[in-house]
Amino acid sequence: MKKTLFVVIICLLTSTLLNAQATDTNAQGDKQRIEHFKRQIALATPDSIKVSLILKYSDTIGLFDLDVAREIVLEAKNIIDSNRYESNYFQKLKVEALQSLTNCALFQGDLSEALKYEQQTIDLCLEIKDTLGLGKAYTGRGTIFQKKNDTLNAERYYRMAIEVQKEKSDPYDYAYTYHKLGHIYNRYRKLDSARYFF
Numbered sequence: 001m002k003k004t005l006f007v008v009i010i011c012l013l014t015s016t017l018l019n020a021q022a023t024d025t026n027a028q029g030d031k032q033r034i035e036h037f038k039r040q041i042a043l044a045t046p047d048s049i050k051v052s053l054i055l056k057y058s059d060t061i062g063l064f065d066l067d068v069a070r071e072i073v074l075e076a077k078n079i080i081d082s083n084r085y086e087s088n089y090f091q092k093l094k095v096e097a098l099q100s101l102t103n104c105a106l107f108q109g110d111l112s113e114a115l116k117y118e119q120q121t122i123d124l125c126l127e128i129k130d131t132l133g134l135g136k137a138y139t140g141r142g143t144i145f146q147k148k149n150d151t152l153n154a155e156r157y158y159r160m161a162i163e164v165q166k167e168k169s170d171p172y173d174y175a176y177t178y179h180k181l182g183h184i185y186n187r188y189r190k191l192d193s194a195r196y197f198f
Helices: 002-043 047-061 066-082 088-107 111-128 131-147 151-167 171-187 191-197
Strands: none
Touching: 047 066, 047 088, 066 088, 088 111, 088 131, 111 131, 131 151, 131 171, 151 171
8 A cells, every 4th residue: 555655656746747847848948939030030121021920929929928919910910001011912911910810809808809800801801802811700700709699690600601611711721610610500409400510
């Protein structure tokens, strides 16, 4: 009995030490990644590279602090807006920035702000004919309505996303939209339909 207790205590101590070491390693890796992005952004001269790096940097910061990530995304969006970049490349970066602002607001629970940014994303995607972005934006809008417990509008936007994504989409996004629609039918207790979409 004493040997078993001793072995259990040793295992717990070893596990705790390894977990603490892994946490330190992850934190150190995150700091290195952040510093790497800062150096790259400082060295980037064309705005096309700089805006792309800023958006990637905001994704990393968003894991720790959504307010700071939001400010970083707004910086990227302001570079595009202030220089009046109209090329397709910059407009798609702007779509990405608006989607990031939507996600920040969504994770912070500000659904009206999330809807505002998602509508801007949808409008821009329609304007530049970005079907990939439009499918994601419709799915995002459905998710916002689902969080507001407005399942009718959520279903409507998921179906709109699926129609767009049938033409052209990333397979992951297409599957994700079907999965979200399955949740709606599960909530309606239409289990056969839910199973189909899952």
